[in-house]
Amino acid sequence: MKQFFKIASLGAQRKFLQGLAGILFFFCMLWSTTIYFYQKNRLQEEAFRRTELVMAAVNANRAYIQDILRPRMYGLLGQDDFILEAMSTSFASRVIMEKFKEEIPNITYRRVAVNAMNPGFEADKQELEMIQYFNENPDEESWQGIREVGGERYYVRFSPVHYDTSCLRCHGKPEDAPVKILELYGEKNGFHMKTDQINSVVSVGIRVEEGLRRIGKFALSVFGTVFMSFFFLYAIIAFSFNILIVQNIRALLEIFRHNLTDHKGVLLYQQAQHMDEISELHTTTTLLAQHLQENRRKLEDYAENLEIKVEERTKALQKSQDLLHQQILSQGQELTTLNIIAELITQSVDLLSILPKVLRQTLKVIPAKGAGIYLFRADRQGLFLQCQDNAPELDDRFSCELASPQIPADMGKNTPPVSTICETGFDELNFFTTDLAEQKLLNIPLRCRNRLLGVMTLTDYNCNENDPKHRELLLSIGRQVGITMESLQNMASLIQGKDLLQSVFDAIADLVVLISPDDYLHMVNKAFLTRYRFSPEMILGRRIENLAQEYPTPFMLFSQISFIKLQEPVSDCKRLADGQFFETHYYPAFDDQGALKNIVCYAKDITIQKQVEHQMQQTEKLVALGHLAAGIAHEINNPLGIILCYTDLLKEDLAQSPDKLKDLDIIEKHAKNCQHIVHDLLSFSRNQQTTRTLGQINTAIEQVASMVSSQLAKQRITMTLNLDADIPLFEVDMEKMKQVFMNLIMNAAQAIGGKGENGKIKIRSRYLALNGQAEISVFDNGQGIAPEIQDKIFEPFFTTKGPKEGTGLGLSLSYGIVHDHGGEINVHSTIGEETVFTILIPLHGA
Known part of the structure; x- marks a missing residue:
């Protein structure tokens, strides 16, 4: 049924619904987009009208100052004097717009220039682009549009500033400018302007960020409303199409899908995987007609030869059943043997204790008198007998090099065992006969991942050598034994490696722990256990963050860096609650794919070092302050002596004025207090002789x-x-x-x-x-x-x-x-x- 639904979902209904969904979504997007741009254009038109009013007001002010007020002021003051607040169109327009902005803060006004006389009104990058635009398009009198200013969107209108002859009075040659202008701004900036070149622009901006945001929200709400309406319409159409059309067609096709096949035996549902329901219905009709014709022909044939066919079919079924039963029994015993060999790895990690069990289990399924296992020693270039079961005639060792030998086509009789065993190292089953009572022997290579680990030799072997299934069973036993042996060897290597790594960890006198990326402790060294009086069972497998909450460990920073993907070493210096300082380092360890596998955390106790550094800093600070205090004390001591001297003189002169003497006593008291402080300063600053x-x-x-x-x-x-x-x-x-x-x-x-x-x-x-x-x-x-x-x-x-x-x-x-x-x-x-x-x-x- 899962296949049925998968086929149906690819049919005519899906094509229809996908097309319908696309059309409805298109109209939904078209509607909301049209509304959005319509509202945006209205907002821009309103902003344009407002900027036009502001620009007109600014231009009127500038024209009044330029044409009326400035000539009048020149007439009253003379040509060399210049009142910035009354005669500068730029200054007056900026001040007026600043007052205007206090009332309407959403409006911005800027009048800037290239090489502006006042550096505060130098044109920025955006304004330089507009100056270049007006120079390239001299017929253009303005530019308006939406731009981002200070992270917010503004409707900005730019207008060029044309310099006339009266403007060149202040912005032409420096020597022609009023003295007041030169005193205020100097001779460097704001001069050498030309009447045929635009170097300045005026911009008026209206903040439209909030308006655009509201328009966007409105368009989005329209899109959501229309989308939900279309979604309900889509659901109604889909439901109706499924009930009225698709279900009826599927009910009809379901009768034929798992019953009709073509002349090649392919079922209808397999042919219809890439068809829709209409195409499948056509194919069904065609196949049904073909089947009716074929069945009619077979019925005619069966009617003539019915008894013969029934007898042949009965004999074939019985023979197949007997053969299948024998194969099931044989394969069950073979699988049991392979499973038992595989399970031996869980019983012990000692290879030599497992090999005798392997031999006994193998002899239960292989018709042989005895067996032995040789293990290959690459360092000694030979095979050494490790164990044997009822095979005393096997030699203890064979010396051979695993260079590819020439394997004879027919081994024959009286073949030396060393030759056949060495040939077994190249994944060959060797059947041969020895001089010992002409008994047949068999060598099975024990291999894993194309590496020879040893050879299993069976004595007095009695079985069909040319049976492919039997040969495959022997090789499977050899491969399974090889896998078991390598697994045990790898396990021993892992245990040895873990012990070596732990010994390296334990040899480090500072604190070292190994933590997984998800904050769990994998390994700690002896110094860590000794310092906090832990046992490995108490902390391994615990989260370092939970451990840091119970004990003042120096690895508290790990709770912060565990939330990010650590790509490089991180260092930190921590002071624990007990006042100890630790310098901690976190080293990430990656696997072959570059993924973070573990984090090595190292902590060194630097408490004594910090104390020494603090004492050195304190001593240096006291020495510096001592030199400063000595200088200050010497500068103050002399005036204090003079004050006290004149105090004594005044006391003699004012002996008859008790009130004034009281005032002098207060002066003398505080002066002596200052002398005491100066004495302490000198005592502090001088390296006085210490008499021990x-x-x-x-x-x-x-x-x-x-x-x-x-x-x-x-x-x-x-x-x-x-x-x-x-x-x-x-x-x-x-x-x-x-x-x-x-x-x-x-x-x-x-x-x-x-x-x-x-x-x-x-x-x-x-x-x-x-x-x-x-x-x-x-x-x-x-x-x-x-x-x-x-x-x-x-x-x-x-x-x-x-x-x-x-x-x-x-x-x-x-x-x-x-x-x-x-x-x-x-x-x-x-x-x-x-x-x-x-x-x-x-x-x-x-």
């Missing part, structure tokens, strides 16, 4: 804590010390280190602010014996430091305190002192919870 002596870090901490304890008590801040008694003597400048501790404690106290009794400062010292360093940490539970400014707090003058609470140099000085001792200072802060400054000082300094 052996001293106890804990003692310095205790002395500083004692100095500030009373002040902290007034602020109701609790300070606790947790000092490691095992810290040895360190070689440091104790006074400078006290300054560092003092800065950190005072910063902590100011950060705690108004917490009152809840304010806590904890100072802890530890000796890191393995690194030979002392670690001093200052904790406070203040307001914390925002992450975005943590990298800036060691910069000079950077402070979050109020104007009178500090200069912003304390941490910068501390940073310089610690680094001068070869140490490090770091900060870790959580907003609203805790801030920790950590100092690392080496035992013997820098």
